Amino acid sequence: xxxxxxxxxSLGGAPVRATxxxxxxxxxxxxxxxxxxxxxxxxxxTTGPRTEELGRRIAALAGARHxxxxxxxxxxxxxxxxxxxxxxxxxxxxxxxxxxACVNVIEHVGARPVLADVEPGTLCLDPRAVxxxxxxxxxxxxxxxxxxxxxxHDAIGALARAxxxxxVEDAAHALGxxxxxxxxxxxxxxxxxxxxxxxxxxxxxxxxxVTDDDALAERMGLLSLHGxxxxxxxxxxxxxxxxxxVTAPGFKYNLSDVLAAIGLAQAERFEEMQRLRRExxxxxxxxxxxxxxxxxxxxxxxxxxxxxxxxxxxxxxxxRCDRARFIQELRAExxxxxVHFIPIHxxxxxxxxxxxREGDFPVAEDAYxxxxxxxxxxxxxxxDVEDVVAAVRKVVGHYRR
Ligand SMILES: Cc1ncc(COP(=O)(O)O)c(C=O)c1O
Numbered sequence: 001x002x003x004x005x006x007x008x009x010s011l012g013g014a015p016v017r018a019t020x021x022x023x024x025x026x027x028x029x030x031x032x033x034x035x036x037x038x039x040x041x042x043x044x045x046t047t048g049p050r051t052e053e054l055g056r057r058i059a060a061l062a063g064a065r066h067x068x069x070x071x072x073x074x075x076x077x078x079x080x081x082x083x084x085x086x087x088x089x090x091x092x093x094x095x096x097x098x099x100x101a102c103v104n105v106i107e108h109v110g111a112r113p114v115l116a117d118v119e120p121g122t123l124c125l126d127p128r129a130v131x132x133x134x135x136x137x138x139x140x141x142x143x144x145x146x147x148x149x150x151x152x153h154d155a156i157g158a159l160a161r162a163x164x165x166x167x168v169e170d171a172a173h174a175l176g177x178x179x180x181x182x183x184x185x186x187x188x189x190x191x192x193x194x195x196x197x198x199x200x201x202x203x204x205x206x207x208x209x210v211t212d213d214d215a216l217a218e219r220m221g222l223l224s225l226h227g228x229x230x231x232x233x234x235x236x237x238x239x240x241x242x243x244x245x246v247t248a249p250g251f252k253y254n255l256s257d258v259l260a261a262i263g264l265a266q267a268e269r270f271e272e273m274q275r276l277r278r279e280x281x282x283x284x285x286x287x288x289x290x291x292x293x294x295x296x297x298x299x300x301x302x303x304x305x306x307x308x309x310x311x312x313x314x315x316x317x318x319x320r321c322d323r324a325r326f327i328q329e330l331r332a333e334x335x336x337x338x339v340h341f342i343p344i345h346x347x348x349x350x351x352x353x354x355x356x357r358e359g360d361f362p363v364a365e366d367a368y369x370x371x372x373x374x375x376x377x378x379x380x381x382x383x384d385v386e387d388v389v390a391a392v393r394k395v396v397g398h399y400r401r
Pocket of ligand 1: 071072073074075098099101102144170172173193194195196206207
């Protein structure tokens, strides 16, 4: 396992860029600031009308009947499992190549995470691996739309349904994506989105759960705020009542209206921000086409990619360096990058609880050895993309076999 950051290396000469280009930077404009100021001045800064409105806007964007804006995608995933009644004795199938939030929330409801490998190329949950991972205990399948590209939701949904298992889709990366003409958000029993600072639509910290199921929506709303009945947030308003009842032990996953205001402004600009992401991704694709040492992201037929990440794979067989060195060299050229993801079974905690070993998930492990995520955010310029590619070419030129 390579990957621990080391000292900066430099290939000499001036860095490709004089200033650092981060992996991601939120696009915050005049409208975000205006709506935040209005909220601060409104006297209502916790969960309120703007959070409710953001939930509705996200549901509309995602083609779902109900939307609940909460404090994170992690919270949304946890609420989904809790509302579905997933608990001790149950299993939930999720990819070995994902962010830890998926596995953490499965453990938090007392269920057992069952890891399954991803498909080569798209790095989305592999339906064939899901089939092998299913058991009579499977209560839910939690696919991840890696980087913003939808999984094969028809295949995964059919496998889950045949077992009577629910699909809780982790679409933290995938607001705005579509699968066979249908928006991500209309494909699973519950879909979770993230509004973390780097995400395609951000509130700084935040997320949402969307669903078509009235009872699930009601239950997630209840559990998101201590288990108090749905309109409890109104209890200090002129239309509210001091009286509430708790019918289940809930969580504290509500979003603040100050952050929801940022999200409402982002929702207005979402299509434009997505267009810019697509343009930058297309420019990377074109400029990297003649760099055989770098494999570009795989496109799945039938999918509209949300382009949260531009994650490439290094052809290590053609290079005299490993991924960690490659990242150090890009950093020395003032290019920020990241790695999505460290396979779940490489983390000490999950090695302990799940017992996964090196070799258990060969596609995830191979992807990790090669993975480099390049900068991608709406406000970057075509020149920024060219700088990244120039830096990649410089590093590749130095380490080419
Ligand atoms: C695949 C995936 N799922 C879930 C999350 C958690 O999102 P949040 O930070 O909104 O809880 C992330 C965060 O980056 C993610 O990448």
